[in-house]
Amino acid sequence: MSVPISAPELLSRDFLEVRAKILELAACLDRFQRAAGSVEGDPRMRRIAEGLHLLQSADQPDRAEQVQLIFSLPYEEGWRGKWNV
């Protein structure tokens, strides 16, 4: 099923919202840096960096799904046998 309205129309409609979300992220990262203590080396920061990197891949048509995968625990094949359930 296609998107009924065009890409330029969508961009005009959503531009300010995207800008606001990027700004919010930037301010968040600044705040982490400004506050006492350090989050460097925290695995959550690594996942945030991975997510941000992924957004820039122009040839990726499923960014939302890929971001979800970055923030997901892995599934284990054969889990029923291992637990005997």
Place this chain on the structure above:
Amino acid sequence: MYYIDPHIHMVSRTTDDYETLAKMGCVAMSEPAFWAGFDRGSVDGFRDYFRQLTSFEPKRAGWYHMQHFTWMCINAKEAENVKLSREVIAMMPEFLDMPGVLGIGEIGLNKNTKNESIVFLEHLDLAAKRSEQILIHTPHLEDKLKGTRMIVDMLCDDRRLDHSRVLVDHVEEHTIRGVLEEGFWAGMTLYPVSKCTPERAVDMIELYGPERLMVNSAGDWGPSKPTAVPDFIMAMRRRGHPESLIRKIVYENPLEFFSQSRNFQFTPPEGLPTAAAK
């Protein structure tokens, strides 16, 4: 537009919320049994909860001319207590033949533990033996992908289950495909921060089509928005989708799914069909 909210926990909401929902076009809702924010101590605690779901909530909905349907189970969080879960499962048949009880739900996984899986499987067994419909909760955030796949494994391993009578709820971008491909129904929950937004739900409709898909608010005692389905309707309109497609998702699809339950008796608003057009 008239709509049905297929997943909302009205026991946690006020009568004012019922009134607001009615004013926004809600004509019916289904309320799965869930975790009330604290662990109940006994099977009688659940019996009283099931009485509230089957008698008081339909009455409150009726004050505003809406129809209330419900589902019975012990939820995944309390399923960690296997002994209590077995007592509740043994008691559930007292309620499963009552008017408005659509089946077993919302069962599922929460932290993807062995005990949760054991209790999930015992619910499936009861559903298969009694030919009940099933409504499933999938875990949130980092547990969702793994938990949803474990749930799909258990459903597919039980050959007695008819996939078209099972709704797997709280799907998101990384879990929706696997659920739909196995022939199950899928629910998208619009919820602040931890689940899906109206715009992303519209995206998933565009990517996967409207068949076997529903949207719900899962409104409960936590931060949630009982009027999330009207937000979705507005997002669909702003994206340029026709009213007929929107109605299919928010009205006809829930009707088609619920109509497979023997205890589903629905009086549609004037001028609307009793069942979804095929």
